Amino acid sequence: MNADLVVVGSGLFGLTVAERCANELGLRVLVLERRDHIGGNAYSEPEPQTGIEVHRYGSHLFHTANARVWEYVNRFTSFTPYQHRVYSVHKGQVYPMPINLGTICAFFGRHLSPDEARDLVARQAAEVTRAGNLEEKAISLIGRPLYEAFIRGYTAKQWQTAPAELPAEIIGRLPVRYTFDGRYFDDPYQGLPTDGYAAWLERMADHPNIEIRLGADFFDLRESLAGAVPVVYTGPLDRYFGYAEGELGWRTLDFETSVLPTGDFQGTSVINYADEDLPWTRIHEFRHLHPERTWYPDDATVIMREFSRFAGRTDEPYYPINTPYDRARLRSYRDLAKGERDVWFGGRLGTYQYLDMHMAIAAALTLYENRLRARFAARVPE
Ligand code: FDA
Numbered sequence: 001m002n003a004d005l006v007v008v009g010s011g012l013f014g015l016t017v018a019e020r021c022a023n024e025l026g027l028r029v030l031v032l033e034r035r036d037h038i039g040g041n042a043y044s045e046p047e048p049q050t051g052i053e054v055h056r057y058g059s060h061l062f063h064t065a066n067a068r069v070w071e072y073v074n075r076f077t078s079f080t081p082y083q084h085r086v087y088s089v090h091k092g093q094v095y096p097m098p099i100n101l102g103t104i105c106a107f108f109g110r111h112l113s114p115d116e117a118r119d120l121v122a123r124q125a126a127e128v129t130r131a132g133n134l135e136e137k138a139i140s141l142i143g144r145p146l147y148e149a150f151i152r153g154y155t156a157k158q159w160q161t162a163p164a165e166l167p168a169e170i171i172g173r174l175p176v177r178y179t180f181d182g183r184y185f186d187d188p189y190q191g192l193p194t195d196g197y198a199a200w201l202e203r204m205a206d207h208p209n210i211e212i213r214l215g216a217d218f219f220d221l222r223e224s225l226a227g228a229v230p231v232v233y234t235g236p237l238d239r240y241f242g243y244a245e246g247e248l249g250w251r252t253l254d255f256e257t258s259v260l261p262t263g264d265f266q267g268t269s270v271i272n273y274a275d276e277d278l279p280w281t282r283i284h285e286f287r288h289l290h291p292e293r294t295w296y297p298d299d300a301t302v303i304m305r306e307f308s309r310f311a312g313r314t315d316e317p318y319y320p321i322n323t324p325y326d327r328a329r330l331r332s333y334r335d336l337a338k339g340e341r342d343v344w345f346g347g348r349l350g351t352y353q354y355l356d357m358h359m360a361i362a363a364a365l366t367l368y369e370n371r372l373r374a375r376f377a378a379r380v381p382e
Contacts, residue, residue: 003030009234011040013347016364039201064358079191234347250317
């Protein structure tokens with residue numbers, strides 16, 4: 001294909017750009033994808049033995065307050081009415097997460113009104129007035145008892161570092177709801193793609209002008225493309241510049257998937273493990289994401305344990321660490337990026353930013369509308 005535009009990465013950012021440019025501008029778009037499937041981290045596939053849809057990179061729940069994004073994604077898939085709820089295990093008891101009135105009443109073992117709970121948490125939080133590290137910051141937000149139960153062990157496992165040794169700015173806020181609303185997200189639009197993520201992602205890419213090349217690393221083809229074709233790049237920003245300003249820090253996850261001979265392992269889709277005696281941070285049980293799928297087997301289930309650690313250069317980067325060093329390097333990379341002609345950087349890896357799916361889609365629509373449409377305007381078919 002003689003491409004008008006090369007998109008590096010077929011995650012939701014890359015696919016949105018490719019779809020818009022092919023459908024609206026009639027551009028021939030070549031999408032290069034390093035992995036053996038499209039969709040980036042949102043990808044899912046049926047587990048072969050059970051047929052249960054497994055999210056290969058951890059549970060992906062779609063939610064947004066952005067009506068423009070909701071209208072856009074509904075062009076490719078309908079959504080089930082699934083609303084996500086998460087629970088956390090601490091010392092053998094199960095509590096709803098994020099912390100809400102139900103969590104507080106269960107944890108302190110008494111019936112509290114919203115005002116009583118607010119007063120209790122405020123009194124406990126008053127213990128810390130100047131937060132010099134993550135532990136002090138968390139205590140200043142929710143008090144020591146709730147911090148020690150639900151945040152300390154979980155955070156230590158996520159970062160492999162004691163929270164008292166982590167910088168305070170890793171957490172901006174810790175949401176506490178003083179109602180019994182146990183939903184994980186309160187966005188007006190939420191759900192899961194009715195026939196799965198893979199079907200949604202494939203429909204986005206289904207256009208005669210879009211060619212997807214799987215198993216294709218941009219850096220193996222860069223020389224041959226060298227400046228000849230405009231590029232939207234959604235791979236790691238530091239890699240694009242040969243790590244010239246140093247490496248940006250990421251956390252990665254390891255996943256351990258098992259098929260178990262029971263129809264229900266844990267009774268819900270995600271349970272967090274707050275204590276340090278168990279090494280995993282969460283267990284996902286995918287059948288619960290689709291209670292409407294009555295064809296799932298009732299004598300088998302698929303679970304996935306999630307473990308967190310710092311990422312090396314060959315690991316999948318999942319969450320930006322964002323230390324002051326990272327932010328200084330990011331500024332240098334942004335300056336370098338400004339000097340690249342006809343290359344646009346986007347998405348989670350290309351901007352070194354955690355983005356939910358709806359944020360990646362919104363950012364891609366904005367890039368398309370504000371920059372790409374004007375860049376290719378002369379080519380818009382009559
Ligand atoms: P994404 O990472 O998806 O895609 C980038 C693609 O570029 C990848 O496929 C990669 O292989 C490819 N690539 C990189 N370098 C390349 C190169 N040199 N050549 C070719 N290809 C290259 N969001 C949400 O809304 N709800 C949720 O519940 C979750 N849950 C969640 C769990 C976990 C564990 C993670 C890590 C993330 C989430 N997310 C999420 C976030 C969601 O996955 C994210 O918003 C989107 O994947 C972002 O899409 P991008 O296209 O930016 O990146």
